[in-house]
Amino acid sequence: MHTVTQFASSDEKWHLLVKRKNEQQVAESFDHLRKHNIEPVLIKGFAIAIKYPSDHPRIYSDIDLAVSKSAYSKALRLIQSDEQLSKLNIDLHCELRHLDTVEFNSVFERSSTISLNNTNIRVLAEEDHLRVLIAHWLNDGGESRDRLYDIRYAIENRSDSFDWDLCFDQLTPHRRKWIEYTISIAHIYLDLSIKDLPFKIDPKKLPTWLTKRVEMEWKHGTRLIPLQAAIFDRNTIAGQLLKRIAPNPIQSIIEMDGDLDTHFRFLYQGANLVKRTFRSISKIFLKDE
Amino acid sequence: MNNPQYPSARKESLVIQELSDEVLVYDLDTNKAHCLNQSASVVWRACDGNRSVGDIAKLLSEQTGKNVNDEFVWLAIDQLNENNLLSVQTETVMNTNSRREAIKKIGMASMIALPIVASLAAPRSALASVSCQCVTFPTTCPAGCPNAGCTGGFCV
Numbered sequence: 124m125h126t127v128t129q130f131a132s133s134d135e136k137w138h139l140l141v142k143r144k145n146e147q148q149v150a151e152s153f154d155h156l157r158k159h160n161i162e163p164v165l166i167k168g169f170a171i172a173i174k175y176p177s178d179h180p181r182i183y184s185d186i187d188l189a190v191s192k193s194a195y196s197k198a199l200r201l202i203q204s205d206e207q208l209s210k211l212n213i214d215l216h217c218e219l220r221h222l223d224t225v226e227f228n229s230v231f232e233r234s235s236t237i238s239l240n241n242t243n244i245r246v247l248a249e250e251d252h253l254r255v256l257i258a259h260w261l262n263d264g265g266e267s268r269d270r271l272y273d274i275r276y277a278i279e280n281r282s283d284s285f286d287w288d289l290c291f292d293q294l295t296p297h298r299r300k301w302i303e304y305t306i307s308i309a310h311i312y313l314d315l316s317i318k319d320l321p322f323k324i325d326p327k328k329l330p331t332w333l334t335k336r337v338e339m340e341w342k343h344g345t346r347l348i349p350l351q352a353a354i355f356d357r358n359t360i361a362g363q364l365l366k367r368i369a370p371n372p373i374q375s376i377i378e379m380d381g382d383l384d385t386h387f388r389f390l391y392q393g394a395n396l397v398k399r400t401f402r403s404i405s406k407i408f409l410k411d412e
Numbered sequence: 413m414n415n416p417q418y419p420s421a422r423k424e425s426l427v428i429q430e431l432s433d434e435v436l437v438y439d440l441d442t443n444k445a446h447c448l449n450q451s452a453s454v455v456w457r458a459c460d461g462n463r464s465v466g467d468i469a470k471l472l473s474e475q476t477g478k479n480v481n482d483e484f485v486w487l488a489i490d491q492l493n494e495n496n497l498l499s500v501q502t503e504t505v506m507n508t509n510s511r512r513e514a515i516k517k518i519g520m521a522s523m524i525a526l527p528i529v530a531s532l533a534a535p536r537s538a539l540a541s542v543s544c545q546c547v548t549f550p551t552t553c554p555a556g557c558p559n560a561g562c563t564g565g566f567c568v
Binding site for chain 1: 427429431434436437438440445447532533534535537
């Protein structure tokens with residue numbers, strides 16, 4: 124029986140209950156996929172929630188699972204049609220998509236399992252997960268201050284055996300900058316300590332445009348959602364179109380695997396606008412995945 | 413036995429978290445969270461489909477050492493019913509006035525807390541931080557959306 128008492132606030136009780144619910148569903152998703160010989164890897168969500176302190180619970184509503192390319196189509200069909208799986212809010216990733224350049228097989232070999240509700244949940248090695256979390260945060264255009272805590276706690280609460288060389292494994296110089304700049308941002312805005320890191324982080328080297336954009340995103344507060352989710356609501360579609368007219372430069376650069384120090388952000392934004400427009404049109408009219 | 417006069421606690425599609433003197437219940441079908449106080453949770457646990465309301469009142473009296481009457485149990489059953497926590501809808505014997513009277517009567521005489529089944533709303537911080545964005549859309553919001561008021565959302 125949990126030690127939280129009747130004197131806990133409603134918010135604390137809600138967090139506790141939803142945590143229990145989410146953990147149960149994570150375990151169920153693994154159980155059901157394994158029945159069909161699919162071995163997923165959990166990213167974000169519960170996999171990072173375990174690094175959060177108890178007085179700052181991490182909220183998540185979906186279950187991000189990465190599967191190999193060969194298993195993706197089958198897993199997607201199951202999630203859409205299986206009676207049990209379709210009830211779970213699974214966000215399926217084909218390997219780690221464009222957000223990681225390390226071979227998925229290598230990342231999978233380094234993964235390990237942790238026990239949850241009598242099920243072994245496969246999670247990435249801490250080093251790989253940090254890299255993925257940073258890429259995801261930047262790919263969302265730095266729009267969520269809350270999600271920046273993923274990076275803070277992944278670093279603050281890393282194990283003693285954390286290997287930074289593994290984290291920077293096979294990275295191009297500009298992808299290494301993605302990591303260093305995001306750590307700088309977490310240091311500036313969330314007080315992440317950088318003094319015990321084995322490499323130098325100089326917050327002064329952060330491009331000014333990057334911090335200004337992050338601040339603007341946090342002030343604005345509107346999160347980018349797929350157009351097909353907004354299309355039936357006039358107010359929402361208007362806000363989403365406005366947000367896209369000048370695409371988020373951070374997101375544009377990440378989507379195009381670019382350099383955050385570039386002086387030609389407008390080129391990335393233009394290319395990204397075209398790419399996203401075609402993608403949205405195909406999702407709305409062709410019902411592509 | 414699924415006889416409404418022998419109430420039975422629902423077990424399917426629920427996530428239950430027991431606290432020291434309350435029970436938290438998450439309904440996966442409706443994405444609603446509830447908090448049952450001690451009295452309500454004892455009644456709920458006693459609803460095994462084989463006990464009548466009278467039997468449950470007698471059981472509570474034995475367990476608590478206090479005099480618990482049928483009206484007390486019906487107060488709990490009513491709320492459990494309203495919140496879809498019974499496996500079969502039970503026809504209430506109380507209308508609004510009789511419930512009010514019962515609360516007054518039981519409240520004054522009772523040495524144990526009145527049964528309460530309260531809703532737990534998602535904190536504002538939870539709604540702001542998840543990726544679930546419920547907009548009006550003709551689909552059902554999948555499980556996991558913390559916005560319990562979502563009636564036709566699309567989780568992204």
